Amino acid sequence: MKRFILLFSSLFFLSGFWALPADAQTPEAPDQLVQSVVNEVLEVIRNDPKVQAGDPQRVRELLDGKLLPHFDFRRMTMLAMGRNWRAATPEQQNELTEQFKNLLIRTYSNALSQYRNDTINVKPLRTREGDKEVTVRSEVVRKGESPVAVDYSLVLGNDSEWRCYDVTVGGVSLVTNYRDEFNQQVKAGGIDGLIQSIAQKNKGSA
């Protein structure tokens, strides 16, 4: 059971580790991207007492400035929806992506400060020329606990930027977890019902 604690808390925060200034045409090696993002974000957390205290404004700045540009929320939502995605109108698709994004942001922000003493080792990745999908593996080491494997799934966009669309912590994939939930909600209340459930969740206590 204990393993699960680290596992879950990691799930919600680590998927936020995507920040690097936009690079020009040649995409940066994805494993190096993850490593530098991890370092950069950990540095902010370790040095900013306001982020450590969970100041919503500062946490939001950190996320907006460094992390969110490196996420592909639309793809993430699409995968979490599975076959239901095609059943949704373009308006519903946009609304879902927005609400899902907010749900994830809200969840990560709460967990941010727990990670300042963790060590994150990104493993070197063997890529082939022309790869458009990669999984970067890493390991989170916390004193007194077993290391937890964290895998980042990245896709190469048309703008030659790698973006993250799934994070798997100790084998638990964020996308798969939400797909199960989304399916359930759509079955019960249709796509509008799902949008409403997420929106309601977002309005709840942060």
Next chain:
Amino acid sequence: MRQYFFFLAILLIPLLPGCASTGSIADDDPLEPINRAMFAVHQPLETYVARPIADVYETVTPSVARQAVTNFFNNIDDFFSGVSGLLQGNLDSAGHDFGRVIVNTSFGLAGLIDFASDADIPRGGQDFGLLLAHWGIGPRPYLFIPLLGPTTLRDGIGGFAQGSASPISWYVDDKSIRWRNALWGLHAVDGMSSGIKLLNTVDSAAIDRYTFIRSAYLQRRAHQANDDSYRRAIFDDVDFDHE
């Protein structure tokens, strides 16, 4: 008594469905209506029993003591992890586990101190449920048991066998039975204390608590059993070309 439980558990094994997981988490929960009823029973028990107990435990004991308690039970689990690894032919993981148990049981005062982790001997993380998985038994059906939480028929039988064989259950006569019960009670409190922390995180993320816990549990166990069928299903039913 425990010997009977152990044999009962072994007798149940042939009844388990042999197929690996289907890739669909919902399909691995054919008993969902019953499980949801159990989950409804669980929720007030969690709020009014498990949480207060975990709170009191954390208030009255220093964290060093709680860590020692966790280490003590981990040490017992490590032994069974070693047995499970051995029966799976994974000598590397079994060797680490038995090494850990020897170090922690002797120098670590019966497992209260985890010296082996400081010496970088990793935990194998195996158990009897994963041993059954190795022998081809799938996660179906998923089960939710009030207060004990998520499991599967396979993992439940594995856990039951492991509990029956545990040294905590040994040497039960009229005098030691009180000790046995106290230890199992402490084990339960230790589990609640870590379980509640986990659930707090679940609550900030989950839209539907039941589904979230089910999905995370089944994925985690599949990962531990090297079964990637859920993972491979992630691109099913998705057509990016339509974008």
